[in-house]
Amino acid sequence: xxxxxxxxxxxxxxxxxxxxxxxxxxxxxxxxxxxxxxxxxxxxxxxxxxxxxxxxxxxxxxxxxxxxxxxxxxxxxxxxxxxxxxxxxxxxxxxxxxxxxxxxxxxxxxxxxxxxxxxxxxxxxxxxxxxxxxxxxxxxxxxxxxxxxxxxxxxxxxxxxxxxxxxxxxxxxxxxxxxxxxxxxxxxxxxxxxxxxxxxxxxxxxxxxxxxxxxxxxxxxxxxxxxxxxxxxxxxxxxxxxxxxxxxxxxxxxxxxxxxxxxxxxxxxxxxxxxxxxxxxxxxxxxxxxxxxxx
Ligand SMILES: C[S@@+](CC[C@H](N)C(=O)[O-])C[C@H]1O[C@@H](n2cnc3c(N)ncnc32)[C@H](O)[C@@H]1O
Numbered sequence: 001x002x003x004x005x006x007x008x009x010x011x012x013x014x015x016x017x018x019x020x021x022x023x024x025x026x027x028x029x030x031x032x033x034x035x036x037x038x039x040x041x042x043x044x045x046x047x048x049x050x051x052x053x054x055x056x057x058x059x060x061x062x063x064x065x066x067x068x069x070x071x072x073x074x075x076x077x078x079x080x081x082x083x084x085x086x087x088x089x090x091x092x093x094x095x096x097x098x099x100x101x102x103x104x105x106x107x108x109x110x111x112x113x114x115x116x117x118x119x120x121x122x123x124x125x126x127x128x129x130x131x132x133x134x135x136x137x138x139x140x141x142x143x144x145x146x147x148x149x150x151x152x153x154x155x156x157x158x159x160x161x162x163x164x165x166x167x168x169x170x171x172x173x174x175x176x177x178x179x180x181x182x183x184x185x186x187x188x189x190x191x192x193x194x195x196x197x198x199x200x201x202x203x204x205x206x207x208x209x210x211x212x213x214x215x216x217x218x219x220x221x222x223x224x225x226x227x228x229x230x231x232x233x234x235x236x237x238x239x240x241x242x243x244x245x246x247x248x249x250x251x252x253x254x255x256x257x258x259x260x261x262x263x264x265x266x267x268x269x270x271x272x273x274x275x276x277x278x279x280x281x282x283x284x285x286x287x288x289x290x291x292x293x294x295x
Contacts, residue, residue: 004029008052012036012067015055019068020145021201021226035070039063069146073221076114078167079121080216083267084245088122088212089129091264092243096211097132099241105137109210111234112218113142116153116195117162120185122214123192124171141206143198153195156185200230209239217247224255231256235272244270 012032013024033048040051055064079085110119119142144150163172163183176183196205213234219227231252252259252270259270
């Protein structure tokens with residue numbers, strides 16, 4: 001297949017940034033070629049150059065969406081990185097259960113949920129360790145930019161190698177049903193989770209006053225300004241006494257100073273500061289992007 005010209009690379013980089021805020025750095029031509037090869041083949045095109053020519057000929061088609069989705073990295077696993085889930089169990093949920101005793105409701109958001117393992121891990125943790133929550137209204141929202149990955153999450157069907165990563169075998173047999181060589185999430189877990197498409201820079205189908213947000217391993221794909229915008233949007237959706245988990249290499253520090261970090265065992269969570277610096281200074285920046293709403 002002919003390789004990607006500089007102009008075509010610039011077109012793809014711009015498209016992906018506009019639609020997802022993902023930054024494709026210079027030198028990623030090989031990644032773009034590899035990720036788009038299947039689309040070139042499926043469309044019956046001869047080269048990636050032909051694909052870009054077709055994209056340039058129209059705007060906002062399903063093909064544009066497919067190209068953006070192909071450039072997302074959907075790497076995930078059950079109980080990924082373990083420590084945030086430990087802290088959720090030992091500190092975050094016990095504190096929230098005490099504070100929400102009169103409402104008897106908890107809402108948790110797995111933002112950029114990929115194929116759903118993070119949301120289902122949280123659901124297992126609730127069911128496994130918090131019998132006191134029986135009778136509470138519990139909702140775990142999972143959203144992701146990619147429609148295809150959201151459908152996978154909703155289906156809750158996993159291959160052997162996926163359930164073999166991070167999922168204790170006792171939980172596998174308790175919460176999943178084997179269907180051929182796949183494992184499918186059972187109803188008691190599935191009914192806690194609700195998956196929808198949602199761009200972190202666009203319309204987000206989640207309620208306000210969320211208790212916990214897992215926003216892990218997605219800020220790394222964004223530039224500084226987008227990270228700041230996303231963190232402010234999340235802060236607006238989180239309850240003032242809510243909790244935010246980021247990925248192991250992600251932080252709010254130096255990006256949005258309206259959070260404070262709380263060390264919990266071997267992980268950290270972030271909480272909205274009572275008086276965000278920008279608000280105190282009377283100069284709060286709108287968390288909503290000025291550019292057109294991304295779908
Ligand atoms: C590496 S996965 C992280 C999955 C999970 N949070 C975890 O830590 O295991 C990153 C996910 O972010 C999603 N993503 C990228 N840009 C996004 C955006 N602008 N809005 C919503 N999701 C986005 C991708 O589709 C991908 O599924």
